Amino acid sequence: MNENEPVYLGTWTVREVLISIADEWQNDYLTVATYAEHTGLTPFQAAILITLAQEVRESKHPDH
Numbered sequence: 001m002n003e004n005e006p007v008y009l010g011t012w013t014v015r016e017v018l019i020s021i022a023d024e025w026q027n028d029y030l031t032v033a034t035y036a037e038h039t040g041l042t043p044f045q046a047a048i049l050i051t052l053a054q055e056v057r058e059s060k061h062p063d064h
Contacts, residue, residue, distance in 0.1 A: 015056055022053035 006013040012020075029035040036046035 015061070018053040018056040021049065022057040025050050025053065 006015065008014075009017050025035060029038075032043050032046050032050065035041075035050065036043045039046060041049065
């Protein structure tokens with residue numbers, strides 16, 4: 001695998017999944033605790049995931 005090739009989860013790239021998580025968090029949740037409860041994560045894990053998802057959504061695609 002080339003380091004510049006996208007990694008897929010089903011038909012979605014990991015980037016697309018993370019952007020979807022960021023959008024879901026922004027549109028559907030008020031607290032990290034609720035998001036964590038609904039996704040089966042600890043609040044700490046949820047906070048890390050949300051932060052990563054937001055950073056990916058706000059960054060340029062590496063190929064552009």
